[in-house]
Amino acid sequence: MPRYCDYAPGHPLHGPYHDHEYGFPAREERALFERLVLEINQAGLSWETMLRKREGFRRAYHGFDVDAVAGYGEADRARLLADPGVVRNRLKVDAAIHNAQAIRALRDSHGGFARWLDANMADEAGRRRDKASWVKLFKRTFRFTGGEIVGEFLMSLGYLPGAHRETCPAYARILALDPPWRRGA
DSSP, rough: OOHHHHHHHHOOHHHHHHHHHHOOOOOHHHHHHHHHHHHHHHTTTTTTHHHHHHHHHHHGGGOOHHHHHHTTTHHHHHHHHHHHHSSSOHHHHHHHHHHHHHHHHHHHHEEEEEEEEHSSSSSSSBBOHHHHHHHHHHHHHSSSHHHHHHHHHHHHHSSOOSSTTTTSSSHHHHHHOOOGSSOOO
């Protein structure tokens, strides 16, 4: 079965994402929120569609400013549902708004989204959290976060292994950054 490392390099959209973002650790709130919104919106579509629409999403969602999106009301929902630059799906739009509000709440409870992720690297028994356990946690906190969405979100940010083959040049660069999946629980 072909993997991302087999076909992404050299592709005008997939190549840069594969080489510089996919699997690389990220901490900045906007970057984390952007990835979550894109992964949610990718459900039922191709990742290439998300990469093509990425700038449209950035414009429509105020540069993925969590506070701006958390404050969206009915006029913003209507604007997003009419915007051909994004995926026009009410459930996905509502999830983005809810999830921005949840991320804002994580600032108070954990000091932010990245710190919440870090604080939950281990499960209740102190073991490194597996994908199934992450999915349960995400479902308690966020909307529209099924197994594939959560798995890809976490893998794309270095919280779960598997983004690249060990022989991929990006893999060595990611290891040098000490991704969260390499750290102890």
